[in-house]
Amino acid sequence: QGMHTGELTYKNYSGGELITLPFVGVTYQKKGKLVIEHSIYEGGRVIKQNYTYEVKNGQLVGGGGNWDVMEKESRADGKLSKLVVTKLGKDGNDRRKCTFRTTFDFSTTNLTITKDVKFDGEEEYFMRNKYVMNSYPSEDQVIHN
16 A cells, blocks of 8 residues: 556557556555556656456456456465456457456565456457556655655
């Protein structure tokens, strides 16, 4: 929880290349929900993103719908270290049917969220976008002169 910096890498469907952009944001919990907010600067404008996630009835709710939990790992201290969720949807410039797979990797200082896509009729997933969030040090970790 707290302020973070990071990078968004996404696949540009128009040109096919991967684009990486820096961002700043905040992650916090509110009423049992995980809230992630970003400000990304791209092409002379600021893009604000806000995602809210909640586990409800065995599904992850948020981020564009209800996601089925496929994998869940915890560290020795009981805190969540990895969550993999999937859902059906449509993606791409031509809105093709697909399966989304999103992986949340938690560490004590980083959160990485990777969304992969597999179009219907294809065998392999590919990376659609990836957020890597690095937390700012907390006030008790800051060295003051």
